[in-house]
Amino acid sequence: MTRISLSRWLGILIKEFIQLRRDRLTFGMIVGIPILQLVLFGFAINSDPKHLPTAVVIAEPGPAARAFVAAMQNSGYFDVLGRVSEDQAARALARGEVQFVVSFPPDFQRDLVRGRPVAIAVEADATDPQATGGAVAVLNHLGAELFAPDLPGRRLAAMAPVELRVLRRYNPEGITAYNIVPGLLGVILTLTMVLMTGLAMTRERERGTFENLMATPATPFEVITGKLVPYVLIGLVQVTLVLIAARWIFHVPMLGSIALLYGVVLIFIVANLVLGITFSSIARNQLQAMQMTFFFFLPSMLLSGFMFPFRGMPEWAQAVGSLLPLTHFLVLVRGILLKASGTVLLWPSIWPILLFTCVVLAVGLRTFRRTLD
């Protein structure tokens, strides 16, 4: 048996450190990943989301309604965006622009003063049960306190009880799977599409076959699109598998058009493939392509609204999240499956994905050079 040699062991140790220092991307990951995780989990993510965007529908504003709205705002859970019409409110809720719509009946003030029973309707977008739970509890409490008939000295003290009708739209039973399973579509596509295409080009480069490919008359367009199409098909197969499971195992409602769903899936797949190809023309080897994918995947998971409510995050985190295609895809897929939204309604979430694709494609084509220089 050979004795353990300290100098030999040190030799290996030193070599490893030198190589680590040369590998800038790995070094970046060692430092970057903990910082990224700390920032995201520490500051961006909030499992009891506050400041949820809320639209108010009031036909005739009066002191009672104003007081209620003010109390909502003061609770910290609601950011009241202002008065809107009934139609506008419905559209905003369907698009996911607001989490709540609070509607006061036309004669709210008069009926309240006259002691007639009144009701405030609160519609909550419950596609993500996590996002609405805390706020709804607060709302009930608010109503009870503000309009309590038996407390003396209150101007608003109602003769009759004020009823708060909370309507959980889109997912009344608050089933988490209804939210998670459609979301998984996007997560699975993001990971596999970016990674597989990222590796596809770097593999050619690493094995030296890229030079052979470039020596043929093949144009960059032919190479890129020829490499992408197989992955588009793979993505569509994945989507179909998840949809089958969603339908027959998790019983996720599928209210909207499946054709439209496949349409937005296709747009989303292309966005991710273009990103993967761009990564692979920047990365020098397969390891770097994988590292870049991971750097992209982590914020996509955490900031898109997949794992944690999007509206619960601070504004800067929402702004970062809005750059990611997954954020918009989640709105689209949940909108189509759970809300039966159509193209017009969903357009505000479609164009950011298209824009992302165009920008990344421009970067990708610039880095992908036909010649080796």
Added chain:
Amino acid sequence: MNRSENVIDVHGLQKRFGDKTVVDGLSLQLREGEIHGFLGPNGSGKTTSIRMLCGLLTPDGGSGRCLGHDVLRESAAIKREVGYMTQRFSLWDDLSIEENLHFVGRMFGVVGRRQRVERALEGLGLGGRRRQLAGTLSGGWKQRLALASCLMHEPRLLLLDEPTAGVDPKARRDFWEEIHRLSAAGITVLVSTHYMDEAERCHRLSYLAYGRLLATGRGAEIVAAQGLSTWAVSGDGVERLSEALRQLPAVEQVASFGTQLHVSGRDATRLQAELARFVAAHGLRMDAARPSLEDVFMHLMQGARDPLER
């Protein structure tokens, strides 16, 4: 000679990577059917030159034509008519022999691809192993497959970048027989190599060092042009005396060849006189030798200045 007859006719080609000039003013003329050897030490710019000639790299300076197409602007046309064999095996390891040939055939839009692939497999003698993955082939077979794939689209010009590196002598010999057959059929071949026996099989040679072309012409012409005289020194303990020999003023170069030392210098008279004294003093013998290509190339390289070591 009419310029348009040259298959390759380039002047002053230049390529820089960052602030390093890798190829500096390369001028090269190749006639149809010629086998042209491209020699020079590692890093002398051979691969970069070949890549510029086949349209993979755009030259930073210079001008010229390859198969009648402008090397600066018509790289797509050049690629269609050139067969380029990379230094490293660059076919797809995870495709079978047959699939690789079909792929390359498709890339070049080869007409009658099936027959071409069949003929190539037959020529290789690999018909029975057509479904074997290319990655599992031995070095010699990989090289033959790579050559066959270069020939799929019937190019008029072959650019071979160290095609025989790491290949056994028998396979090398067969390879060169094939090159001469192709040349006889009118295909022009530019081949880079480090082997002197291969250099001697070429019709003409070019010698590159530090990105500059130092000599070009037939082997004998290059040897003669350097005006080198060489003596073979032999005898007991001669190996230990090479350092002492190098100290003689007229000696420019000493190289070991088995039990002999090849001693070369340009001043023939002084060299002979100094050597005669040295040989007599150490009890050795000296015989007149013809300077070999290798002696000449060593000499050329010593004379060239490395721009990085100035």
